[in-house]
Amino acid sequence: MAALLQDVGQAVANGMQTVDTVFVGGGTPSLVDPDLLMSVINALPLSSKCEITIECNPDNVSEALMHAYKSGGATRISLGVQSMRTNVLKILGREHNPENVRTAVEAAKTAGIDEINLDLIYGSVGESIDDVRSTIGEVIALQPTHVSAYGLTVEPGTPLARDPSRFPDDDDEADKYLLINSLLEDAGYANYEISNWSRKGSECRHNLLYWRQGNYLGFGCAAHSHVNGRRSWNVRTPDRYIDLVASGESREASFEELGQEARTLEALQLALRMRDGIDERHLLAPDLEMLEEFLTRENGRIRLNPRGRLVANEIAVRLVAGS
């Protein structure tokens, strides 16, 4: 934490601009002393209406913690719920009690943190469609302002990757996604990016910044930054990060610089994933025709319909920058 504070301090000294959103995530920030955490955040040049999100594990959320966050300026928490079904949590290797989610949400509301995101994972082998239905039912009952739901993904090097019998099935995941989407939409949560739904006005501004290729600075090990087409990421291990901050050297592990063309295309690929969609000239006529059933077309713009969101990559690779 000391290194983090020092890192932030150096950035501010170097003329860091005012920020409009802060997101604390990766690892389990809720394990850190809240006052310490909030002091780091408050060392940043925050705007008056700054969105400040902190990722929490429902198991270690207490009213006291939420009060500490609130008084430190936090406006939003994001709870790693995954599922409300114990059998599914077990499959996912997380043994928390779904009851903790309820108390966590209560605690946040009591402390006056109104923006609450519940983070879900679906698609594991062994999770039934009814498990998904009941999870979403319970989530809606808790009345969060925001829900994100991600399909279980096989990441190379993880235990899951070594066990093909537990690889999610495409059709099963697709069914679950469509169910989640319709249940959430029916309950008044609008989809604004493939895997994100919110009440009107509760979209995560920090997410939107990512997806609109905005600039952001990442602090801490393995954190990513983006400034005007230059993407960089910090060293992976805490030890190295701490050493580099102490010696005042660059924390960057590596970076990439996008050319104008790549940047334009990336902007389109990201925009395609969002509610507003893109101009239809970015798809060639035969592709437009072939992909018709995945799109809604209106006033020269195309948006992905729920089935289209499921195959966003397939559509994204067909995008052309166009003239």
Add this chain to the structure above:
Amino acid sequence: MDLAKIRNFSIIAHIDHGKSTLSDRILELTKAVDARDMRAQYLDSMDLERERGITIKAQNVRVEWKGHTFHLIDTPGHVDFGYEVSRSLAACEGVVLVVDAAQGIEAQTLANCYLALEHDLEIVAALNKIDLPAADPDRYAMEIETVLGIPAEDILRISAKTGEGVDLLLDAVLERIPAPKGDADAPLQALIFDSQYDQYRGVVSSIRVVNGTLTAGSKLQFMNANATQEAVEIGVRRPTPTPVAELGPGEVGYLIAGIKDVGEARSGETVTMLSRQASEPLPGYQDPKPMVFCGLYPIDGDDFELLRESIEKLKLNDASITYEPETSGALGFGFRCGFLGLLHMEIVKERLEREFNLALIATAPSVEYRVRKTNGDTEIVDNPADLPPTQNIQHIEEPYFRVSIITPKEYTGTLMDLCQSRRGELGKLEYLSPERVEMHYQVPLAEVVVDFFDQMKSRSQGYASLDYELSGYRQSNLVKVDLLLNGQPADAFSTIVHRDKAFDYGRRMCEKLKELIPRQMFDVPIQAAIGGKVISRETVKAKRKDVLAKCYGGDITRKRKLLEKQKEGKKKMKAIGRVEIPGDVFISALKLDD
């Protein structure tokens, strides 16, 4: 060199009877190769040969034995490489016929022995592997005497493994195989019996001087190609290439003539001196008739020209390949190639891939059909895609093989079943000995092409052996099975088969393609059809989802790279209509082994 001091011979045998191992012992005994440089099957220098444990290319080497110079050629034993053997024999006065003392005569023992007799060569027979507990040299000596007419007492007994008897074999070669004849003062006539393209040295040809003397640095005339070249280097393989100043009649060696146009140094070419030309070229070879055909296509369409050059160069080393350009709707530009058999086809494809760094797709193998059309014309078709429309066909004729199988008699029943199921017709059964039978069949080539050999081996627990040659054409009830993807014909998968087997082929191909073709953005019906009538169908369901992972700050780079990769992959795909198919689907779908 004194002609009387030269002996030229090939080592011939059925596959695996120990030719290359015998060559090893000879290299050792004659001190051609140092003990520390020795390795098993020394002359099998290609990686492919070492991996598969078989000889593919004949290799010649010069050794010294008791004051004489021996040129020996180690030949391959597999039936597909018979042409290698017959070319080698043209450079020899005799052969060492090796027979496994635990197996006895097998199909290629006979085939290669007959080849030697056709060339009027002296045969020195040797029973090999006498060190094996199962060896029964007395019995097989009798068998050889009965079947081949070589007196049992003239047959040597050796172990190429331990070296036992190999010295006596070399003595027998010296005594029995005649020295070459030739006139050192006549105009030069040297036969190119093999060539290969070497990345660094260009074309290197193996030659046998018949008359006259070939001297390094002289101007040469290639008689058939009508081209003039300089003998940049001549030499002998001991087995290390060793330059020499001249090669006289009866001598075997190599020639490097700085040839650019690989077409000039074909096997069978006669080389003479420009200043004093021979009046006639040597007889040369008749190129063998290819039996099996397939299309070869580069996975990367940009490699077409490279493929052309590579086949040209490989043809130098393997004159039996035929090729001509063809196009396929799905696969683009490629070549229709002809081969002597399936193993040959597999080896050529693999050599092209390895030696020339290509990635290739081979279409389903086909034989050459004769199509009699209603208008009276005859068309030769070796590509199902070229078959005229059904209504224009009077009938189709297909090539038949005269097949001979040698087997211990207990497997006769199961092998007859096999031949039966392959539309074979039994000729005669001959007993080579009380225990062993030679079965003669007429079988359609198309049926032999598809895993016949493997089936025969597994049914006979490896004991049966097979030889075959073309016997003629016969009318058959043949149909073309078309494969349609999303309604579009996929020519690479279509085939010509007997009507009784059409349904089976269609169903299996549909099932395979269903497994292999990646899901597209729409349902893809796969149909097998005969003349427009669908006989089988499957569907590849539309893709419903791709990656649904997080896409936050740190994931964006990854996502973009994933999309870039996906896009690259798409570019490499082959398209049939709107269906995009990765190249390896063709490879897997057209695999023969099931």
